[in-house]
Amino acid sequence: MSIIKLNAIDSTNSFLRELIASEQIADYTVVVTQNQTQGRGQMGTVWNSQASKNLIFSMFKDLSVHHVAFPFYISMAVSMAILQALKTLNVPNLAIKWPNDILSANHKICGVLIENVIKNKLNSTIIGVGLNVNQVDFDGLPKASSLKNITGIHYDLDDILNEIIKQIKYYSEMLQAEKYQEVKTAYEANLFRKNKPSTFKNAEGVMFPGFIKGVTKYGKLMVLLEDENIKKFDLKEVSLMY
Known part of the structure; x- marks a missing residue:
């Protein structure tokens, strides 16, 4: 695993996609930036973030060595990994808003964009994560918040990144062990507004x-x-x- 740190980039997902197209890179390679100028969310939405205050990264996950029949299990595993990482920070009232936004109470604190790479079969995936950490102003975004707004704590971005990487590895190993139902059960147990x-x-x-x-x-x-x-x-x- 290697971590590539950039001061600024248009999109960490796009950077990583171009990188894997030009060379062979290690499993769990991470690209992290202080400032993303053209961040993307689900269905073409824009992810805006103040420079140096939030955690913005993309991870390459090699899937060529094992079979994932249903790609949504990757989304469920990543959602659970981020949620568990935030639990270690004692962030309250965490939930997953379908398909993979992370909320604290009713406020969105994290978005995920997963882009699969298919070469005859599902070959690899690029996991893009935008986590609001130390930003406190979200003008025009009443449903957005950050870890600092919620807990009052100023966080070290590298510490959070390392914990999320650790949790993604854990849940990736669950998929490799074909523990699909365990991942799905955990995901559904944390779904926002389930049975309400x-x-x-x-x-x-x-x-x-x-x-x-x-x-x-x-x-x-x-x-x-x-x-x-x-x-x-x-x-x-x-x-x-x-």
Whole structure:
């Protein structure tokens, strides 16, 4: 494993993707930057971050040596790794908002962007993480917060990075050992608003009530509707209102 530190970059995911296209790199290679100018989130959203205050990194994970039949297990494993790392810091009220945002209470503190590399089969993955750590101002983002805002503590970014890497390795080894159900059970146990009355919005903008019951192995959200039927939704098909 190696850690590449950059002062500034457009996107750590893009940098790592270009790197693996040009040379062979070690498993768990990490690219971390103090300032990301064009950070990306799920479905093309933008991830804005104040320079030097947050933890922004991407990790290369080699999957050529073992078989992951359902890529969403990678997302579940990474979500659990970050959540467990934050638990070691005593961050309160942690939960995973489907598919892989990390919340403390109702505030988003971490986003994850996973980009899989397929060469005949799932060959490797790039795990991009943006964790709000020491930033305290989030103008225009009422649902965003940071570790410092929540706990009042100023954190060392390297310490948090090392703990997250440790946890990602642990959960990656669980996948390699084919402990898929254990990972899924842990993920679902930490799902935000699971089994609580919630409001959703579909792709047409129509609001409807339901209860989150879990996820499928393909990553679809399972929602119990008013008619007592469970409907499965893809990421582009539904939003949780909170």
